[in-house]
């Protein structure tokens with residue numbers, strides 16, 4: 632079995648899961664966060680070197696109710712404080728992609744202190760968390776950076792200046808929750824990704840389901856236009 636180098640996941644369906652099981656959207660986010668660890672551990676044991684998780688889109692941040700966002704920030708802070716030793720022990724290089732403007736100060740602080748530490752040598756996994764992320768804005772930023780470097784607009788330079796510039800494009804993008812769209816996620820990087828839309832709501836997405844996707848992926852011949 633060939634394992635991909637980079638798997639990206641749009642973790643959708645927390646709210647619906649929370650309503651279905653507890654009549655409470657917040658519970659869905661709580662269980663959604665709990666579901667991250669087994670996926671990380673699976674990636675490490677199967678030598679999948681890069682895992683990108685879409686945790687919050689720019690549009691989620693702009694359009695969700697204040698109360699829901701407050702709960703999301705609370706879970707974010709709790710998770711990244713609590714998992715620090717796990718990330719260190721497992722040699723996980725954690726970094727964030729997305730905008731930090733407008734986010735509460737405590738969240739900005741966590742994001743920037745973790746990003747400062749990011750180093751992609753001697754690690755088991757690059758864990759990239761897209762938070763307050765917009766792929767369209769990422770692409771615009773990359774063009775602006777390339778211009779400021781006096782470099783030409785070619786695919787190599789634009790790619791390098793994306794937030795994900797240091798890692799390969801994902802071979803696989805999975806979206807849980809039943810919607811068949813990318814929602815402003817890795818639009819440039821997904822040029823040749825295999826995209827799997829699954830009905831399972833994120834808190835119910837298991838390692839077994841991920842393994843099934845990897846098995847399907849292994850049956851596909853990727854020819855990159857050849």
Ligand code: FPP
Nearest residue numbers: 642643644645646647660686703706707710
């Ligand atoms: C998608 O489900 C989930 C979100 C928009 C937010 C999830 C983010 C967190 C819980 C913050 C913590 C993050 C990490 C990485 C620790 P949805 O609410 O869109 O579900 P729905 O489509 O059923 O409404």
